[in-house]
Structure formats: structure tokens, C-alpha cells
Amino acid sequence: MSGTEATREALGERISYAQVWEDPEVLLRALKVVPGERVLSICSAGDNAFALAAAGAHVTAIDLSKPQLALAELKLAAAVQFDIDRFRSFLGLDGVGQRVHLYHELRPQLSDSTRAWWDAHELEIRTGLLNCGRFERYLESFRTRALPVVHRRKTIDALLEPKSLAEQRSFYEQHWDTRRWRGLFRLFFSQFVMSRMGRSPAQFAHVQGPVSAEFLRRAAHVLTDIDIQTNPFVQWIMRGHYPDLEAAHPYLSERGHKALRTAASRIEFVHADLIGHLADQPKGTYQAFNLSNVPEYLGEAEHEALLCAVVGASAPGARLAYWNLLVPRHRPESMKDRLDRHTAEAGMLLDGDRAFVYGGFQLETVR
Numbered sequence: 001m002s003g004t005e006a007t008r009e010a011l012g013e014r015i016s017y018a019q020v021w022e023d024p025e026v027l028l029r030a031l032k033v034v035p036g037e038r039v040l041s042i043c044s045a046g047d048n049a050f051a052l053a054a055a056g057a058h059v060t061a062i063d064l065s066k067p068q069l070a071l072a073e074l075k076l077a078a079a080v081q082f083d084i085d086r087f088r089s090f091l092g093l094d095g096v097g098q099r100v101h102l103y104h105e106l107r108p109q110l111s112d113s114t115r116a117w118w119d120a121h122e123l124e125i126r127t128g129l130l131n132c133g134r135f136e137r138y139l140e141s142f143r144t145r146a147l148p149v150v151h152r153r154k155t156i157d158a159l160l161e162p163k164s165l166a167e168q169r170s171f172y173e174q175h176w177d178t179r180r181w182r183g184l185f186r187l188f189f190s191q192f193v194m195s196r197m198g199r200s201p202a203q204f205a206h207v208q209g210p211v212s213a214e215f216l217r218r219a220a221h222v223l224t225d226i227d228i229q230t231n232p233f234v235q236w237i238m239r240g241h242y243p244d245l246e247a248a249h250p251y252l253s254e255r256g257h258k259a260l261r262t263a264a265s266r267i268e269f270v271h272a273d274l275i276g277h278l279a280d281q282p283k284g285t286y287q288a289f290n291l292s293n294v295p296e297y298l299g300e301a302e303h304e305a306l307l308c309a310v311v312g313a314s315a316p317g318a319r320l321a322y323w324n325l326l327v328p329r330h331r332p333e334s335m336k337d338r339l340d341r342h343t344a345e346a347g348m349l350l351d352g353d354r355a356f357v358y359g360g361f362q363l364e365t366v367r
Contacts, residue, residue: 046072092128
């Protein structure tokens with residue numbers, strides 16, 4: 001099975017991610033976009049494409065998944081149409097409101113394919129867009145079913161209370177990191193359970209060896225070395241909401257919402273195969289690339305083909321950023337005359353990655 005076929009199988013005809021689980025701060029620091037640059041970004045739930053556009057870039061948000069594109073287009077239309085309070089309400093960030101009514105306000109502004117998708121999925125709108133993805137429902141199961149078996153609510157609340165990093169680390173070591181926590185975490189985040197509930201088996205096609213121990217190590221890092229109070233990813237996993245929307249995904253803040261409304265015309269949604277799209281672009285089309293963790297789905301030869309296609313559509317100095325979840329993928333030595341790796345900078349960015357699930361971050365530039 002090719003990487004494209006594996007990706008299609010993994011995505012299916014569903015929303016896999018209602019939110020992007022890759023840190024926009026890491027991405028923006030890596031790509032250093034300036035106003036007017038053209039950026040190709042994997043769309044997913046749209047959040048990081050929005051962040052790039054709000055920074056001034058012209059963004060082509062590309063995806064193989066029509067439902068993911070429909071989600072991102074709906075989010076963007078809502079940002080443009082609604083004030084900040086109605087926007088947040090529509091996304092599901094308060095009690096159940098008139099979300100379907102709000103959808104019908106947006107409906108005339110949507111493309112035919114997006115309108116058709118949401119007409120058939122009004123229940124997801126009614127219950128809240130930001131929790132409608134398969135991965136978010138998986139995390140909800142962890143939060144509501146698994147975590148209470150390990151820790152009482154007051155212990156969870158205590159973990160999330162403001163404290164210094166030294167205090168946070170001490171709390172983790174003395175009260176959180178129990179044998180029961182480690183055992184249940186390894187079970188819930190095993191490849192078997194994740195394949196059945198959170199991620200498609202196709203997403204593990206190139207993974208070798210056990211995964212749960214590695215995820216436990218990454219969880220320990222984020223709970224001891226990164227401020228929980230300013231970490232929207234941990235807050236959502238533990239609470240199921242954002243206690244401070246000004247510190248959540250940028251487009252959910254008042255300032256970010258305003259910036260996204262201004263940037264909306266600079267975002268184009270494209271349903272296409274990534275390599276095929278790049279092959280159709282002339283040299284110099286893009287100055288930066290957010291490849292998400294697409295290389296995770298590819299074999300080594302396909303990964304090299306993707307990087308060659310990126311170089312072919314790039315201006316000199318174009319910057320590439322992408323994450324490795326469990327499969328190490330980076331520029332092969334055969335391309336060292338066309339791409340430079342920035343391993344030290346990428347490593348520093350990964351150390352501060354608030355999303356914490358990824359084991360590698362790649363930053364490369366076109367010569």
C-alpha cells in the first residue's frame with residue numbers, strides 16, 4: 001500500500017481531528033513566516049493554517065480528507081460571520097446553545113461540498129465542533145473513564161493548579177506518578193487500544209516496537225518540564241475545555257479571532273494529493289511548508305519523493321517543518337545538496353513543544 005493509499009485509509013470519511021494537536025507556537029517559530037509569503041500547510045482541523053494566515057502568509061490548506069476540509073472551512077466561515085462570543089459558542093466552548101441555528105446563518109457562505117457534509121452531520125454541530133473528532137472522543141474516554149480509576153478529582157485539580165515548575169515536578173513525583181497511573185497509561189495508549197479507538201491501524205504502518213512506554217516518557221516530560229497553566233493541550237486532555245481561552249489556540253482568543261477574520265481571504269482550501277499538487281506548481285511557488293506528520297505515513301522512498309516535490313515547488317531558502325510521532329523521518333543523505341537540516345534548532349523547539357505527543361521535529365531549508 002502506498003503512503004497516499006494508507007493516508008486515505010487512515011482518514012476515511014470521518015473527522016479524525018476536531019483540533020490540531022501540533023503546537024502552533026513551535027510551528028511559527030520554526031517557519032518564521034513574514035507577510036506576503038506563500039505557505040503550503042496540511043489542513044487537518046485548520047488551526048495551524050489559521051495561525052500561519054494570521055501571521056500574514058497566504059496559505060494553501062491542503063488535505064486528502066474532505067471532512068477535515070469541511071470542518072476547517074466551517075470554522076473559518078464562523079470566524080468571519082460571528083463576533084467572538086457567538087464564534088466560541090458555535091464551536092462548543094460554552095453550554096449547548098443555538099448552534100444549528102447559527103449553522104444555518106453560515107450555510108449560504110459555504111462551498112457545495114462543505115454544505116453537503118454538514119447538512120448530514122448536524123448532530124456534531126449541536127454537541128460542539130471541537131469535540132467531534134475521533135481523536136478528541138478517544139481523549140474524552142481517557143478523561144472520563146480511565147483517569148478517574150487512577151486519581152480522584154481533587155488530585156487532578158491539584159495537578160492543574162498554578163505552581164512553579166519545581167513544585168509541578170515535585171507534585172508529579174510524589175502524588176501523580178503512581179504504579180496505577182503508569183500501568184493504566186501504558187494500556188490506554190498502547191498501539192492496540194489506540195488503533196481501535198484513537199488512530200487508524202494504517203497510521204502505525206511504519207512503526208516498529210512498543211509505543212506505550214515512549215508515550216509515557218513524553219507525558220512525564222510535559223507534566224514536569226513545561227508549565228501546565230500555559231499548556232492548552234494538557235488543559236483540554238485533563239478538563240475537556242479551556243479554562244483560559246486567551247491562552248488556548250490562537251484563533252480562539254479575542255486578538256486571534258480578529259486577526260483570522262482579517263486573514264480569511266488569504267486562505268485557500270485544496271482537496272488533493274500532496275505530491276500531485278506540488279508537481280503541478282512552478283518553481284518558487286511556496287516559501288514555507290507545514291507538513292504536519294505526513295511523513296509518518298510514508299515509506300523512506302515515498303518520503304524522499306515528497307521532499308523532492310517540495311524542492312521542485314520551492315523558492316531558495318524555503319523552510320519545511322514537520323513532526324515525527326513514532327517513525328523517524330528527515331532529509332535523507334541523498335538530498336543533502338538540496339536540503340539543509342537544522343537539528344539543533346529543531347531539538348530546542350521540540351523540548352518546548354506543549355503538545356508533547358511527538359518524538360521528533362524536523363526543520364529543513366531548501367538550498
